[in-house]
Amino acid sequence: MRHLLGIEHMSRDEIERVLETSEAMLEISQREIKRVPTLRGRTVINVFLESSTRTRVSFEIAAKRLSADAINVTRAGSSLSKAETLADMARNLAAMSADVLVVRDSVAGVPHMLAERVRVPVVNAGDGCHEHPTQALLDAFTLRQSLGSLEGRVVAIVGDISHSRVARSDIYCFTKLGAEVRVAGPPTMMPAGIEALGVKPYFSMEEALPGADVIVMLRIQQERLAGALFPSVREYARTFGLNARTLALAKPDAIVLHPGPINRGVEIASDIADAEPSRILDQVTNGVAVRMAVLYLLTGGGT
Amino acid sequence: MSKSTEPTRAADRTPERELAPGRVVLDAAGIQRATTRIAHEILERQADVTDLVIVAIVRGGEPVAKLVAAQLEQLSLRKIPQGALDITLYRDDVVARGVRPMPRPTRMPVSLEGKRVVLVDDVMFTGRTVRAAMDAILDFGRPAAIQVATLVDRGHRELPIKVDFVGKNIPTARAEQVVLRSRADGELEVAIV
Numbered sequence: 211m212r213h214l215l216g217i218e219h220m221s222r223d224e225i226e227r228v229l230e231t232s233e234a235m236l237e238i239s240q241r242e243i244k245r246v247p248t249l250r251g252r253t254v255i256n257v258f259l260e261s262s263t264r265t266r267v268s269f270e271i272a273a274k275r276l277s278a279d280a281i282n283v284t285r286a287g288s289s290l291s292k293a294e295t296l297a298d299m300a301r302n303l304a305a306m307s308a309d310v311l312v313v314r315d316s317v318a319g320v321p322h323m324l325a326e327r328v329r330v331p332v333v334n335a336g337d338g339c340h341e342h343p344t345q346a347l348l349d350a351f352t353l354r355q356s357l358g359s360l361e362g363r364v365v366a367i368v369g370d371i372s373h374s375r376v377a378r379s380d381i382y383c384f385t386k387l388g389a390e391v392r393v394a395g396p397p398t399m400m401p402a403g404i405e406a407l408g409v410k411p412y413f414s415m416e417e418a419l420p421g422a423d424v425i426v427m428l429r430i431q432q433e434r435l436a437g438a439l440f441p442s443v444r445e446y447a448r449t450f451g452l453n454a455r456t457l458a459l460a461k462p463d464a465i466v467l468h469p470g471p472i473n474r475g476v477e478i479a480s481d482i483a484d485a486e487p488s489r490i491l492d493q494v495t496n497g498v499a500v501r502m503a504v505l506y507l508l509t510g511g512g513t
Numbered sequence: 514m515s516k517s518t519e520p521t522r523a524a525d526r527t528p529e530r531e532l533a534p535g536r537v538v539l540d541a542a543g544i545q546r547a548t549t550r551i552a553h554e555i556l557e558r559q560a561d562v563t564d565l566v567i568v569a570i571v572r573g574g575e576p577v578a579k580l581v582a583a584q585l586e587q588l589s590l591r592k593i594p595q596g597a598l599d600i601t602l603y604r605d606d607v608v609a610r611g612v613r614p615m616p617r618p619t620r621m622p623v624s625l626e627g628k629r630v631v632l633v634d635d636v637m638f639t640g641r642t643v644r645a646a647m648d649a650i651l652d653f654g655r656p657a658a659i660q661v662a663t664l665v666d667r668g669h670r671e672l673p674i675k676v677d678f679v680g681k682n683i684p685t686a687r688a689e690q691v692v693l694r695s696r697a698d699g700e701l702e703v704a705i706v
Contacts, residue, residue: 237620510613
């Protein structure tokens with residue numbers, strides 16, 4: 211791997227290599243001394259031009275557990291909005307001998323654009339409504355912990371499919387690993403032609419959930435939804451929220467993922483988020499391991 | 514398993530490698546005798562076996578450690594804690610650029626603080642693997658002592674590292690490979706290929 215820009219162009223082998231490497235990385239976080247010397251002397255720069263706590267901290271911890279130096283750049287106080295300016299900033303960071311650039315931006319394609327302009331490996335930490343590859347990898351890792359394999363499993367992704375980079379990356383990742391993926395949400399949140407990605411759209415929980423091994427609940431992104439795509443939060447919670455009633459539609463041992471941060475009482479009821487079927491905190495734990503694996507594999511410079 | 518000319522190539526250390534012909538230098542009976550003797554020597558060396566921990570180096574050291582630990586438990590009538598240490602992330606050549614070897618999970622059932630640790634590997638060669646393993650062990654506590662046991666010592670040390678317990682010394686040319694492998698019938702053997 212030269213860069214990690216999206217799951218779309220990864221092979222199944224590449225995905226599995228990341229997941230297998232993550233197994234070893236997970237053990238490191240369980241030690242009393244949570245650090246290995248592997249990336250000693252390397253510099254990872256996290257360029258987060260869109261707000262984030264979990265992903266930014268996760269990348270920072272991942273870099274530090276591998277003994278790399280981690281530096282965070284945020285948008286605050288700067289006027290970075292034009293693509294050229296961004297490219298220049300990335301060139302400057304590369305000129306300071308950065309070994310990896312981790313990039314998050316609210317505009318799709320920014321990490322790809324930077325990857326073409328700098329000679330440093332670039333990791334996409336979420337670009338607009340396009341992809342969020344490390345989230346999909348940690349989701350797949352979490353599912354394999356519980357289910358062993360995704361082969362033949364039924365995964366329902368529920369929420370705002372149109373605006374979700376997590377949904378897109380999950381769809382690519384889970385289908386490549388052999389799962390049957392369903393997407394569900396109101397018609398206003400369902401992109402036309404989603405079937406082209408190898409998934410089937412559903413417009414109610416009652417249709418989407420029966421037989422599901424896994425339910426991925428997406429966050430309702432109030433900050434991205436300028437116009438109203440659904441009549442009210444309460445109605446959304448009633449029709450597409452996960453609660454005891456809708457969870458019961460899926461397989462009895464179905465497990466629940468959510469990329470966070472959760473809107474309690476909107477897309478997911480509190481008692482479900484905190485209960486047995488939820489793997490939400492495992493996802494956060496595993497996120498560090500998966501990002502360690504990605505940083506390790508990308509700094510090799512090989513394929 | 515294989516100690517190739519690249520000294521600590523952990524990714525290639527698979528006990529199930531294909532059987533290249535090569536010269537068998539230690540057969541299953543020989544391996545049994547060698548590991549039994551190593552177990553006796555380990556016990557002789559310890560004033561107290563209660564603090565003993567066997568740590569295999571992943572993956573080549575694992576079958577050897579299993580045999581040694583079984584003997585130790587039989588001789589001492591005690592359960593001996595056993596760990597398995599993957600040293601990939603501690604190697605001195607992962608800093609260089611190149612395709613990354615696959616790390617494997619380390620299993621350490623007990624803290625190594627104050628313990629007498631016996632590191633077990635299949636083939637002792639340059640000493641770089643043991644160097645990396647010592648760094649890794651120190652991340653699990655400060656042991657009272659670290660000793661090294663190896664089924665085969667083939668020489669060509671590049672670091673000032675000595676072995677405490679040796680199954681068999683086998684002189685080799687530097688370019689040769691020494692492998693511990695399991696045959697089709699499941700028996701272990703050591704061969705020069």
